[in-house]
Amino acid sequence: MQEERLPLGVAARLSRYLQILTQTKKSGKRTISSQTLSEYSSVNPTQIRRDLSAFGKFGKRGVGYNVDYLIGRIKEILHTSGQHNLALMGSGNLGVAIATSRIFADHGFDIAALFDTDTVKIGHPVGRLVVQPLSEVAETVRQKNIIVGVLAVPPAAAQAAANLLINSGVRIIFNYSEALVDAPPGVAIHSMSPAGELLYALYFYLT
Amino acid sequence: MQEERLPLGVAARLSRYLQILTQTKKSGKRTISSQTLSEYSSVNPTQIRRDLSAFGKFGKRGVGYNVDYLIGRIKEILHTSGQHNLALMGSGNLGVAIATSRIFADHGFDIAALFDTDTVKIGHPVGRLVVQPLSEVAETVRQKNIIVGVLAVPPAAAQAAANLLINSGVRIIFNYSEALVDAPPGVAIHSMSPAGELLYALYFYLT
DNA sequence: TAGATTGTTAATCGATTAACAATC
DNA sequence: TAGATTGTTAATCGATTAACAATC
Numbered sequence: 001m002q003e004e005r006l007p008l009g010v011a012a013r014l015s016r017y018l019q020i021l022t023q024t025k026k027s028g029k030r031t032i033s034s035q036t037l038s039e040y041s042s043v044n045p046t047q048i049r050r051d052l053s054a055f056g057k058f059g060k061r062g063v064g065y066n067v068d069y070l071i072g073r074i075k076e077i078l079h080t081s082g083q084h085n086l087a088l089m090g091s092g093n094l095g096v097a098i099a100t101s102r103i104f105a106d107h108g109f110d111i112a113a114l115f116d117t118d119t120v121k122i123g124h125p126v127g128r129l130v131v132q133p134l135s136e137v138a139e140t141v142r143q144k145n146i147i148v149g150v151l152a153v154p155p156a157a158a159q160a161a162a163n164l165l166i167n168s169g170v171r172i173i174f175n176y177s178e179a180l181v182d183a184p185p186g187v188a189i190h191s192m193s194p195a196g197e198l199l200y201a202l203y204f205y206l207t
Numbered sequence: 208m209q210e211e212r213l214p215l216g217v218a219a220r221l222s223r224y225l226q227i228l229t230q231t232k233k234s235g236k237r238t239i240s241s242q243t244l245s246e247y248s249s250v251n252p253t254q255i256r257r258d259l260s261a262f263g264k265f266g267k268r269g270v271g272y273n274v275d276y277l278i279g280r281i282k283e284i285l286h287t288s289g290q291h292n293l294a295l296m297g298s299g300n301l302g303v304a305i306a307t308s309r310i311f312a313d314h315g316f317d318i319a320a321l322f323d324t325d326t327v328k329i330g331h332p333v334g335r336l337v338v339q340p341l342s343e344v345a346e347t348v349r350q351k352n353i354i355v356g357v358l359a360v361p362p363a364a365a366q367a368a369a370n371l372l373i374n375s376g377v378r379i380i381f382n383y384s385e386a387l388v389d390a391p392p393g394v395a396i397h398s399m400s401p402a403g404e405l406l407y408a409l410y411f412y413l414t
Numbered sequence: 415t416a417g418a419t420t421g422t423t424a425a426t427c428g429a430t431t432a433a434c435a436a437t438c
Numbered sequence: 439t440a441g442a443t444t445g446t447t448a449a450t451c452g453a454t455t456a457a458c459a460a461t462c
Protein backbone atom coordinates (compact mmCIF):
# COMPACT_ATOMS: atom_id res chain seq x y z
CA MET A 1 0.00 0.00 0.00
CA GLN A 2 2.97 2.31 0.65
CA GLU A 3 3.64 4.31 -2.51
CA GLU A 4 6.97 5.78 -3.45
CA ARG A 5 7.74 9.00 -1.60
CA LEU A 6 7.41 12.09 -3.80
CA PRO A 7 10.52 14.04 -4.85
CA LEU A 8 11.12 17.03 -2.54
CA GLY A 9 10.30 19.57 -5.22
CA VAL A 10 6.99 17.96 -6.16
CA ALA A 11 5.85 17.76 -2.53
CA ALA A 12 6.84 21.40 -1.95
CA ARG A 13 4.95 22.59 -5.01
CA LEU A 14 1.83 20.53 -4.29
CA SER A 15 1.75 21.97 -0.75
CA ARG A 16 1.95 25.44 -2.19
CA TYR A 17 -0.86 24.74 -4.68
CA LEU A 18 -2.99 23.42 -1.84
CA GLN A 19 -2.51 26.57 0.18
CA ILE A 20 -3.44 28.77 -2.81
CA LEU A 21 -6.45 26.61 -3.67
CA THR A 22 -7.71 26.85 -0.09
CA GLN A 23 -7.64 30.65 -0.31
CA THR A 24 -9.15 30.60 -3.81
CA LYS A 25 -12.01 28.52 -2.51
CA LYS A 26 -12.66 31.10 0.21
CA SER A 27 -12.93 33.81 -2.42
CA GLY A 28 -15.78 31.86 -4.01
CA LYS A 29 -14.09 30.89 -7.29
CA ARG A 30 -15.07 27.43 -8.48
CA THR A 31 -12.34 26.81 -11.08
CA ILE A 32 -8.75 27.92 -11.56
CA SER A 33 -6.40 27.71 -14.54
CA SER A 34 -2.75 26.70 -14.45
CA GLN A 35 -2.03 30.28 -15.54
CA THR A 36 -3.72 31.79 -12.46
CA LEU A 37 -2.16 29.22 -10.15
CA SER A 38 1.17 30.17 -11.69
CA GLU A 39 0.71 33.87 -10.89
CA TYR A 40 0.16 33.12 -7.20
CA SER A 41 2.75 30.39 -6.85
CA SER A 42 5.56 31.67 -9.11
CA VAL A 43 5.68 28.19 -10.65
CA ASN A 44 5.65 27.88 -14.43
CA PRO A 45 2.15 26.91 -15.71
CA THR A 46 3.52 24.01 -17.75
CA GLN A 47 5.22 22.72 -14.63
CA ILE A 48 1.92 22.92 -12.73
CA ARG A 49 0.04 20.96 -15.42
CA ARG A 50 2.86 18.43 -15.44
CA ASP A 51 2.83 18.03 -11.65
CA LEU A 52 -0.90 17.43 -11.64
CA SER A 53 -1.17 15.24 -14.71
CA ALA A 54 1.35 12.84 -13.19
CA PHE A 55 -1.46 11.77 -10.84
CA GLY A 56 -4.41 11.82 -13.25
CA LYS A 57 -6.39 14.04 -15.56
CA PHE A 58 -7.75 16.50 -13.02
CA GLY A 59 -8.55 19.41 -15.34
CA LYS A 60 -11.04 20.25 -18.08
CA ARG A 61 -9.59 21.63 -21.30
CA GLY A 62 -10.82 25.12 -22.04
CA VAL A 63 -12.01 25.50 -18.43
CA GLY A 64 -9.29 24.76 -15.89
CA TYR A 65 -9.31 22.81 -12.64
CA ASN A 66 -12.25 22.49 -10.27
CA VAL A 67 -10.98 24.01 -7.03
CA ASP A 68 -12.81 21.69 -4.63
CA TYR A 69 -11.95 18.57 -6.56
CA LEU A 70 -8.28 19.54 -6.86
CA ILE A 71 -8.02 20.29 -3.13
CA GLY A 72 -9.33 16.78 -2.45
CA ARG A 73 -6.95 15.08 -4.82
CA ILE A 74 -3.85 16.95 -3.58
CA LYS A 75 -4.75 16.18 0.03
CA GLU A 76 -4.94 12.52 -0.93
CA ILE A 77 -1.58 12.66 -2.69
CA LEU A 78 0.05 14.37 0.31
CA HIS A 79 -1.77 12.16 2.85
CA THR A 80 -2.76 15.28 4.76
CA SER A 81 -6.51 14.91 4.91
CA GLY A 82 -6.52 14.50 8.67
CA GLN A 83 -6.50 16.92 11.57
CA HIS A 84 -3.18 17.54 13.30
CA ASN A 85 -2.38 19.00 16.68
CA LEU A 86 0.18 21.68 17.24
CA ALA A 87 1.81 23.27 20.30
CA LEU A 88 2.56 26.97 20.30
CA MET A 89 5.47 28.22 22.42
CA GLY A 90 5.25 31.86 23.46
CA SER A 91 2.24 34.05 24.17
CA GLY A 92 3.83 37.39 23.33
CA ASN A 93 2.60 39.50 20.43
CA LEU A 94 3.68 36.93 17.86
CA GLY A 95 2.23 33.96 19.74
CA VAL A 96 -1.10 35.71 20.21
CA ALA A 97 -1.14 36.74 16.53
CA ILE A 98 -0.64 33.11 15.47
CA ALA A 99 -3.13 31.78 18.02
CA THR A 100 -5.88 34.13 16.87
CA SER A 101 -5.33 33.78 13.12
CA ARG A 102 -6.85 31.16 10.84
CA ILE A 103 -3.56 30.66 9.04
CA PHE A 104 -3.04 27.16 10.45
CA ALA A 105 -6.67 26.26 11.09
CA ASP A 106 -7.51 26.61 7.39
CA HIS A 107 -5.25 23.67 6.67
CA GLY A 108 -6.39 21.28 9.34
CA PHE A 109 -3.87 22.26 11.99
CA ASP A 110 -5.35 22.73 15.42
CA ILE A 111 -3.41 24.78 17.95
CA ALA A 112 -3.98 22.46 20.88
CA ALA A 113 -1.84 24.17 23.53
CA LEU A 114 -0.09 27.45 24.26
CA PHE A 115 2.91 27.73 26.59
CA ASP A 116 4.85 30.59 28.16
CA THR A 117 7.40 31.16 30.91
CA ASP A 118 5.80 34.38 32.12
CA THR A 119 3.96 33.67 35.37
CA VAL A 120 1.81 36.73 34.81
CA LYS A 121 0.42 35.22 31.60
CA ILE A 122 0.04 31.63 32.78
CA GLY A 123 -3.58 30.70 33.43
CA HIS A 124 -4.95 33.56 31.35
CA PRO A 125 -7.03 32.92 28.23
CA VAL A 126 -5.88 33.63 24.65
CA GLY A 127 -8.72 32.91 22.26
CA ARG A 128 -10.06 29.51 23.27
CA LEU A 129 -6.73 28.50 24.83
CA VAL A 130 -5.30 29.05 28.29
CA VAL A 131 -1.59 29.81 28.69
CA GLN A 132 0.16 26.85 30.33
CA PRO A 133 3.55 26.71 32.10
CA LEU A 134 6.50 24.92 30.46
CA SER A 135 6.33 22.26 33.15
CA GLU A 136 3.22 20.93 31.44
CA VAL A 137 4.74 20.58 27.93
CA ALA A 138 5.70 16.92 28.17
CA GLU A 139 2.38 15.77 29.55
CA THR A 140 0.30 17.86 27.15
CA VAL A 141 2.29 16.79 24.08
CA ARG A 142 1.65 13.15 24.98
CA GLN A 143 -1.99 13.59 25.93
CA LYS A 144 -2.95 15.55 22.85
CA ASN A 145 -0.72 13.64 20.43
CA ILE A 146 1.11 16.77 19.31
CA ILE A 147 3.72 16.25 16.59
CA VAL A 148 4.33 19.85 15.54
CA GLY A 149 5.74 22.65 17.69
CA VAL A 150 5.76 26.33 16.72
CA LEU A 151 8.37 28.64 18.24
CA ALA A 152 7.07 32.17 18.80
CA VAL A 153 9.60 33.04 21.49
CA PRO A 154 12.50 35.54 21.66
CA PRO A 155 15.64 34.32 19.83
CA ALA A 156 17.48 33.67 23.10
CA ALA A 157 14.77 31.25 24.24
CA ALA A 158 14.33 29.39 20.94
CA GLN A 159 16.79 26.54 21.46
CA ALA A 160 15.55 25.73 24.97
CA ALA A 161 11.93 25.74 23.81
CA ALA A 162 12.83 23.47 20.89
CA ASN A 163 14.69 21.05 23.17
CA LEU A 164 11.74 20.82 25.51
CA LEU A 165 9.39 20.01 22.64
CA ILE A 166 11.76 17.50 21.06
CA ASN A 167 12.31 15.71 24.37
CA SER A 168 8.55 15.46 24.73
CA GLY A 169 8.18 13.74 21.36
CA VAL A 170 7.60 16.56 18.88
CA ARG A 171 9.12 15.74 15.47
CA ILE A 172 8.51 18.92 13.46
CA ILE A 173 9.60 22.33 14.74
CA PHE A 174 8.47 25.52 13.12
CA ASN A 175 10.80 28.35 14.06
CA TYR A 176 9.42 31.89 13.73
CA SER A 177 12.40 33.41 15.54
CA GLU A 178 15.53 34.50 13.69
CA ALA A 179 17.72 32.28 15.89
CA LEU A 180 19.37 29.17 14.43
CA VAL A 181 18.04 26.04 16.11
CA ASP A 182 19.80 22.69 16.26
CA ALA A 183 17.99 19.37 16.37
CA PRO A 184 18.93 15.70 16.46
CA PRO A 185 18.41 13.50 13.38
CA GLY A 186 14.78 12.59 12.82
CA VAL A 187 13.52 16.01 13.85
CA ALA A 188 12.71 18.49 11.08
CA ILE A 189 13.40 22.15 11.81
CA HIS A 190 11.75 24.65 9.57
CA SER A 191 12.83 28.26 10.03
CA MET A 192 10.88 31.22 8.69
CA SER A 193 13.30 33.63 7.14
CA PRO A 194 11.45 36.74 6.05
CA ALA A 195 14.62 38.83 5.94
CA GLY A 196 16.33 36.24 3.75
CA GLU A 197 13.42 36.21 1.36
CA LEU A 198 13.36 39.97 1.34
CA LEU A 199 17.05 40.10 0.41
CA TYR A 200 16.21 37.86 -2.51
CA ALA A 201 13.30 40.02 -3.68
CA LEU A 202 15.47 43.10 -3.31
CA TYR A 203 18.22 41.63 -5.47
CA PHE A 204 15.84 41.38 -8.40
CA TYR A 205 14.57 44.87 -7.73
CA LEU A 206 18.08 46.31 -7.67
CA THR A 207 19.34 44.57 -10.83
CA MET B 208 29.51 47.77 -14.88
CA GLN B 209 26.20 45.89 -14.89
CA GLU B 210 26.90 42.18 -14.49
CA GLU B 211 24.66 39.39 -15.63
CA ARG B 212 21.73 38.82 -13.28
CA LEU B 213 22.10 35.67 -11.17
CA PRO B 214 19.85 32.65 -11.82
CA LEU B 215 16.86 32.62 -9.45
CA GLY B 216 18.10 29.58 -7.56
CA VAL B 217 21.54 30.99 -6.92
CA ALA B 218 20.16 34.31 -5.65
CA ALA B 219 17.72 32.48 -3.37
CA ARG B 220 20.44 30.29 -1.90
CA LEU B 221 22.92 33.11 -1.42
CA SER B 222 20.22 35.09 0.44
CA ARG B 223 19.63 32.11 2.67
CA TYR B 224 23.35 31.68 3.38
CA LEU B 225 23.57 35.37 4.25
CA GLN B 226 20.76 35.06 6.76
CA ILE B 227 22.39 32.02 8.40
CA LEU B 228 25.81 33.67 8.44
CA THR B 229 24.36 36.76 10.12
CA GLN B 230 22.96 34.59 12.93
CA THR B 231 26.18 32.54 13.11
CA LYS B 232 28.16 35.75 13.57
CA LYS B 233 25.91 36.73 16.48
CA SER B 234 26.65 33.41 18.17
CA GLY B 235 30.34 34.33 18.15
CA LYS B 236 31.60 31.68 15.71
CA ARG B 237 34.36 32.97 13.42
CA THR B 238 34.33 30.26 10.74
CA ILE B 239 31.76 27.91 9.28
CA SER B 240 32.09 24.83 7.07
CA SER B 241 29.92 23.99 4.07
CA GLN B 242 28.70 21.03 6.14
CA THR B 243 27.35 23.24 8.94
CA LEU B 244 25.88 25.72 6.49
CA SER B 245 24.19 22.75 4.84
CA GLU B 246 22.55 21.63 8.09
CA TYR B 247 20.94 25.03 8.62
CA SER B 248 20.01 25.69 4.99
CA SER B 249 19.02 22.22 3.78
CA VAL B 250 21.23 22.80 0.76
CA ASN B 251 23.72 20.10 -0.20
CA PRO B 252 27.28 20.99 0.96
CA THR B 253 28.72 20.41 -2.51
CA GLN B 254 26.15 22.80 -3.92
CA ILE B 255 27.16 25.43 -1.36
CA ARG B 256 30.86 25.14 -2.23
CA ARG B 257 29.93 25.32 -5.89
CA ASP B 258 27.77 28.42 -5.42
CA LEU B 259 30.53 30.21 -3.55
CA SER B 260 33.47 29.11 -5.69
CA ALA B 261 31.74 30.53 -8.76
CA PHE B 262 32.64 33.97 -7.37
CA GLY B 263 36.11 33.26 -6.00
CA LYS B 264 38.03 31.14 -3.53
CA PHE B 265 36.41 32.32 -0.32
CA GLY B 266 37.27 29.36 1.92
CA LYS B 267 40.33 27.81 3.56
CA ARG B 268 40.81 24.08 3.06
CA GLY B 269 40.72 22.19 6.32
CA VAL B 270 39.16 25.21 8.08
CA GLY B 271 36.03 26.47 6.35
CA TYR B 272 34.79 29.94 5.52
CA ASN B 273 35.46 33.06 7.57
CA VAL B 274 31.99 34.23 8.59
CA ASP B 275 32.65 37.97 8.44
CA TYR B 276 34.46 37.79 5.16
CA LEU B 277 31.78 35.63 3.56
CA ILE B 278 29.00 37.98 4.72
CA GLY B 279 30.85 40.83 3.01
CA ARG B 280 31.35 38.96 -0.23
CA ILE B 281 27.75 37.73 -0.49
CA LYS B 282 26.44 41.23 0.21
CA GLU B 283 28.59 42.47 -2.65
CA ILE B 284 27.32 39.75 -4.96
CA LEU B 285 23.69 40.50 -4.07
CA HIS B 286 24.23 44.30 -4.12
CA THR B 287 22.50 44.51 -0.76
CA SER B 288 25.12 46.28 1.31
CA GLY B 289 22.96 49.37 1.77
CA GLN B 290 20.24 50.30 4.17
CA HIS B 291 16.65 50.01 2.93
CA ASN B 292 13.45 51.50 4.25
CA LEU B 293 10.29 49.54 4.80
CA ALA B 294 6.68 50.40 5.62
CA LEU B 295 4.72 48.19 7.99
CA MET B 296 0.94 48.01 7.56
CA GLY B 297 -0.97 47.00 10.67
CA SER B 298 -0.20 47.58 14.35
CA GLY B 299 -2.07 44.58 15.73
CA ASN B 300 -0.26 41.77 17.51
CA LEU B 301 1.59 40.73 14.36
CA GLY B 302 2.56 44.27 13.39
CA VAL B 303 3.87 45.01 16.87
CA ALA B 304 5.76 41.70 16.93
CA ILE B 305 7.49 42.60 13.65
CA ALA B 306 8.14 46.19 14.69
CA THR B 307 9.82 45.16 17.94
CA SER B 308 11.89 42.27 16.58
CA ARG B 309 15.36 42.51 15.07
CA ILE B 310 14.42 40.11 12.30
CA PHE B 311 14.56 42.78 9.60
CA ALA B 312 16.99 45.15 11.29
CA ASP B 313 19.71 42.48 11.33
CA HIS B 314 19.75 42.56 7.54
CA GLY B 315 19.83 46.29 6.98
CA PHE B 316 16.08 46.82 6.68
CA ASP B 317 14.79 49.76 8.65
CA ILE B 318 11.10 49.88 9.52
CA ALA B 319 10.59 53.52 8.69
CA ALA B 320 6.84 53.80 9.21
CA LEU B 321 3.90 51.98 10.79
CA PHE B 322 0.31 52.44 9.61
CA ASP B 323 -3.10 51.39 10.92
CA THR B 324 -6.76 52.20 10.32
CA ASP B 325 -7.67 52.07 14.01
CA THR B 326 -8.13 55.64 15.26
CA VAL B 327 -7.52 54.46 18.81
CA LYS B 328 -4.00 53.34 17.87
CA ILE B 329 -3.06 56.26 15.60
CA GLY B 330 -0.64 58.62 17.26
CA HIS B 331 0.49 56.11 19.86
CA PRO B 332 4.08 54.88 20.03
CA VAL B 333 5.22 51.34 19.15
CA GLY B 334 8.91 51.00 19.86
CA ARG B 335 10.54 54.07 18.28
CA LEU B 336 7.68 54.48 15.78
CA VAL B 337 4.36 56.27 16.03
CA VAL B 338 1.29 54.71 14.42
CA GLN B 339 0.23 56.81 11.40
CA PRO B 340 -3.12 56.91 9.57
CA LEU B 341 -3.44 55.45 6.07
CA SER B 342 -3.94 58.93 4.67
CA GLU B 343 -0.23 59.54 5.23
CA VAL B 344 1.02 56.47 3.34
CA ALA B 345 1.65 58.16 -0.02
CA GLU B 346 3.52 61.10 1.43
CA THR B 347 5.61 59.00 3.84
CA VAL B 348 6.56 56.47 1.17
CA ARG B 349 7.85 59.28 -1.03
CA GLN B 350 9.59 61.19 1.75
CA LYS B 351 11.39 58.21 3.22
CA ASN B 352 12.10 56.50 -0.09
CA ILE B 353 10.32 53.29 0.93
CA ILE B 354 10.42 50.48 -1.63
CA VAL B 355 9.24 47.57 0.51
CA GLY B 356 5.84 47.20 2.19
CA VAL B 357 5.00 44.56 4.80
CA LEU B 358 1.37 43.50 5.25
CA ALA B 359 0.54 42.58 8.85
CA VAL B 360 -3.19 43.19 8.50
CA PRO B 361 -6.25 40.90 8.63
CA PRO B 362 -6.79 38.92 5.40
CA ALA B 363 -9.81 41.01 4.43
CA ALA B 364 -7.71 44.20 4.51
CA ALA B 365 -4.66 42.81 2.69
CA GLN B 366 -5.55 43.73 -0.89
CA ALA B 367 -6.54 47.30 -0.03
CA ALA B 368 -3.37 47.83 1.98
CA ALA B 369 -1.29 46.44 -0.90
CA ASN B 370 -3.02 48.70 -3.43
CA LEU B 371 -2.36 51.75 -1.30
CA LEU B 372 1.34 50.91 -1.05
CA ILE B 373 1.66 50.10 -4.74
CA ASN B 374 -0.06 53.32 -5.77
CA SER B 375 2.39 55.19 -3.56
CA GLY B 376 5.39 53.68 -5.33
CA VAL B 377 6.23 50.55 -3.33
CA ARG B 378 7.62 47.79 -5.58
CA ILE B 379 8.03 44.84 -3.20
CA ILE B 380 5.16 43.61 -1.01
CA PHE B 381 5.69 41.17 1.79
CA ASN B 382 2.41 39.51 2.69
CA TYR B 383 2.18 37.97 6.17
CA SER B 384 -1.57 37.39 5.84
CA GLU B 385 -2.99 34.20 4.38
CA ALA B 386 -4.99 36.17 1.77
CA LEU B 387 -4.00 36.02 -1.89
CA VAL B 388 -2.91 39.43 -3.12
CA ASP B 389 -2.90 40.61 -6.74
CA ALA B 390 -0.43 43.12 -8.11
CA PRO B 391 0.32 44.74 -11.45
CA PRO B 392 3.43 43.72 -13.43
CA GLY B 393 6.60 45.19 -12.01
CA VAL B 394 5.49 44.69 -8.41
CA ALA B 395 6.77 41.61 -6.59
CA ILE B 396 4.44 39.99 -4.08
CA HIS B 397 5.98 37.64 -1.61
CA SER B 398 3.54 35.71 0.56
CA MET B 399 4.54 33.91 3.73
CA SER B 400 2.91 30.54 3.77
CA PRO B 401 3.63 28.81 7.06
CA ALA B 402 0.72 26.40 6.67
CA GLY B 403 1.92 25.41 3.19
CA GLU B 404 5.40 24.74 4.49
CA LEU B 405 3.96 22.80 7.39
CA LEU B 406 1.98 20.58 5.01
CA TYR B 407 5.23 19.88 3.23
CA ALA B 408 7.09 18.99 6.44
CA LEU B 409 4.18 16.83 7.52
CA TYR B 410 4.22 14.87 4.27
CA PHE B 411 7.74 13.69 4.95
CA TYR B 412 6.84 12.91 8.53
CA LEU B 413 3.84 10.82 7.47
CA THR B 414 5.60 8.84 4.74
C1' DT C 415 52.49 14.74 9.78
C1' DA C 416 47.46 13.75 10.10
C1' DG C 417 42.92 15.30 9.81
C1' DA C 418 39.69 18.22 7.88
C1' DT C 419 37.58 20.71 4.36
C1' DT C 420 37.72 23.24 0.11
C1' DG C 421 37.49 23.53 -4.98
C1' DT C 422 36.34 20.98 -8.99
C1' DT C 423 35.03 17.33 -12.13
C1' DA C 424 31.78 14.21 -14.12
C1' DA C 425 27.56 11.80 -14.23
C1' DT C 426 22.66 11.78 -13.19
C1' DC C 427 18.44 13.63 -12.19
C1' DG C 428 14.76 16.99 -11.93
C1' DA C 429 13.03 21.68 -13.47
C1' DT C 430 12.07 24.79 -17.04
C1' DT C 431 10.39 26.16 -21.26
C1' DA C 432 8.23 26.30 -25.90
C1' DA C 433 5.18 24.29 -28.67
C1' DC C 434 1.01 22.21 -30.03
C1' DA C 435 -2.55 18.65 -30.69
C1' DA C 436 -6.56 17.33 -28.12
C1' DT C 437 -10.81 18.72 -26.38
C1' DC C 438 -13.93 21.17 -23.35
C1' DT D 439 -18.04 27.06 -34.28
C1' DA D 440 -14.41 29.76 -31.81
C1' DG D 441 -11.75 30.50 -27.89
C1' DA D 442 -9.51 28.77 -24.08
C1' DT D 443 -6.87 25.61 -21.59
C1' DT D 444 -5.33 21.01 -20.62
C1' DG D 445 -2.16 17.09 -21.30
C1' DT D 446 2.11 15.83 -23.32
C1' DT D 447 6.38 15.85 -25.90
C1' DA D 448 11.06 17.21 -26.67
C1' DA D 449 14.95 20.01 -25.89
C1' DT D 450 17.65 22.71 -22.67
C1' DC D 451 19.16 24.15 -18.44
C1' DG D 452 20.19 24.04 -13.59
C1' DA D 453 20.52 21.10 -9.26
C1' DT D 454 22.19 17.13 -7.02
C1' DT D 455 25.41 13.90 -5.80
C1' DA D 456 29.70 11.15 -5.30
C1' DA D 457 34.29 11.30 -5.52
C1' DC D 458 38.77 13.00 -4.81
C1' DA D 459 42.99 15.73 -5.44
C1' DA D 460 44.66 19.91 -3.44
C1' DT D 461 45.94 22.18 0.59
C1' DC D 462 45.22 24.46 4.98
